[in-house]
Amino acid sequence: MKVLAVICALIAAPLCAQPPAEAAFAASARLQDARATLQVAQGRSDRVAALTETVQAYEAGLAALRDGLRRAAIRQRTLETDLAARSNEVARLLGVLQTMGRAPAPILFLHPSGPTGTARSGMMLADVTPALQDEVTALREQLEEVALLRGLQTDALSILRDGLEGAQTARSALSAAISDRTDLPQQFLEDPVQMAVLLASAQTMDAFAAGLAQTQTGGGPDASTVKGAVPLPVAGQVIRHFNEADAAGVTRPGILIATQPRALVSTPLSATIRYAGPLLDYGTVVILEPAADTLWVIAGLAEAFGEAGQIVPDGTPIGLMGGIITDAQAILNESVQGSAGQRTQTLYLEVRDRQGVVNPADWFAFE
Incomplete structure (x- = not known):
């Protein structure tokens, strides 16, 4: 799965240095790791230490996910506001691209003034095309990022539910393990x-x-x-x-x-x-x-x-x-x-x- 590959690649990177969506994906991967750790911890001889690490992993993962989701929501609003403010500009860009797309290539380079005008129009079009391409690329990247952020919000609910449930299970298991613990040295017996x-x-x-x-x-x-x-x-x-x-x-x-x-x-x-x-x-x-x-x-x-x-x-x-x-x-x-x-x-x-x-x-x- 493409998203899973992104998560695996980003999990070791500092969350604060990552883009909002990537930080949230990395945090969800931390929670998945914590879930796997919980299953292993139950059978370990040093259950208290293992479950302590598990609870701390859940706490860190949930905190990171909340921060990532917050940053992702802010980023999404920023992008959507920017796109809304540029709606006229985007419409004109799309209009130009549609016109260029419908016209046969030879006609684009013809000019009514003759060969000289045609040569000049060709030079102008050669200058304009890269700028149009840059605009198209930037617009596509923004739209793709908005779609990714919206998808993140959709998936986040189940991730959060699993993380909260796992954290509570780990806390309960830790409390039970501490109650059963008999290996701590005793400096004195309380009167x-x-x-x-x-x-x-x-x-x-x-x-x-x-x-x-x-x-x-x-x-x-x-x-x-x-x-x-x-x-x-x-x-x-x-x-x-x-x-x-x-x-x-x-x-x-x-x-x-x-x-x-x-x-x-x-x-x-x-x-x-x-x-x-x-x-x-x-x-x-x-x-x-x-x-x-x-x-x-x-x-x-x-x-x-x-x-x-x-x-x-x-x-x-x-x-x-x-x-x-x-x-x-x-x-x-x-x-x-x-x-x-x-x-x-x-x-x-x-x-x-x-x-x-x-x-x-x-x-x-x-x-």
């Missing part, structure tokens, strides 16, 4: 009575973090050597920085990351889970210890994975964001309107050491 007392007594995050510090276990991972270069735990955009006031004038000693609904949250480095569950007014929280006397507070999750005391390697899923995933038709409508989708969920990230809160920028690379 449920001690934790219940701490949760009941701590009225602030400061108090809770101080209580965790008093139960320091030691001997865990040490990620202090990569401070400043750690990737964020979720794909998204930082929309509020350290101690930056929100619209109500409230400041918090962390950063806020806007994400897509149901985005996968992973630990970027090996760390010990110090706490996982609901906490104060932070919602569902996972607190990681990537180095001695350092805590990462990751809040705003809909689901938390893992148990306190487990040492999780880098890339391990620790939760999922909440929100409702837009259906395929709504995504397509957004794309036609020029929108790439809204990041409706927010993840809160706070970093603490024994002296208190520190700027997450000391640890994380925001770009």
Whole structure:
């Protein structure tokens, strides 16, 4: 199939460098690859790692497809507007071509003034013909691109539906695989009575973090050597920085990351889970210890994975964001309107050491 050949040729190229239609085709190929990966991942021994890669592949493919469809819709509107504005010019061009096409070739070169006029008309026609050919070629390419973009919109609905369904299947399989996991090293066993007392007594995050510090276990991972270069735990955009006031004038000693609904949250480095569950007014929280006397507070999750005391390697899923995933038709409508989708969920990230809160920028690379 011609389209499939185009997809295969473009899948490895950066989407931002490709024309809109080609970028969308390449993104759909990514989703097809993710679907194949999901089938393989179910039977692998390292199911958690394989399914994590699958979920991330679906997320990346869907994001790229939405962006490609948005860019394709904008390009289609631009071409159609240009063609509409040039309708008179196109009509005149077609009229000239039809006249030339109906006239026998010898008559085109005859001129009533005789041989000299005929020679001049032949020279003029030789000059005009390449320009007409260029116009015809440009017009044909625009019409072909419009047809391709319209066909893309027609096929996109089924591609989006398959991608969304596959992503949800992969998330469910990942949750089940994490629940069944027994291979993680355990740095300590949580004392449920001690934790219940701490949760009941701590009225602030400061108090809770101080209580965790008093139960320091030691001997865990040490990620202090990569401070400043750690990737964020979720794909998204930082929309509020350290101690930056929100619209109500409230400041918090962390950063806020806007994400897509149901985005996968992973630990970027090996760390010990110090706490996982609901906490104060932070919602569902996972607190990681990537180095001695350092805590990462990751809040705003809909689901938390893992148990306190487990040492999780880098890339391990620790939760999922909440929100409702837009259906395929709504995504397509957004794309036609020029929108790439809204990041409706927010993840809160706070970093603490024994002296208190520190700027997450000391640890994380925001770009």
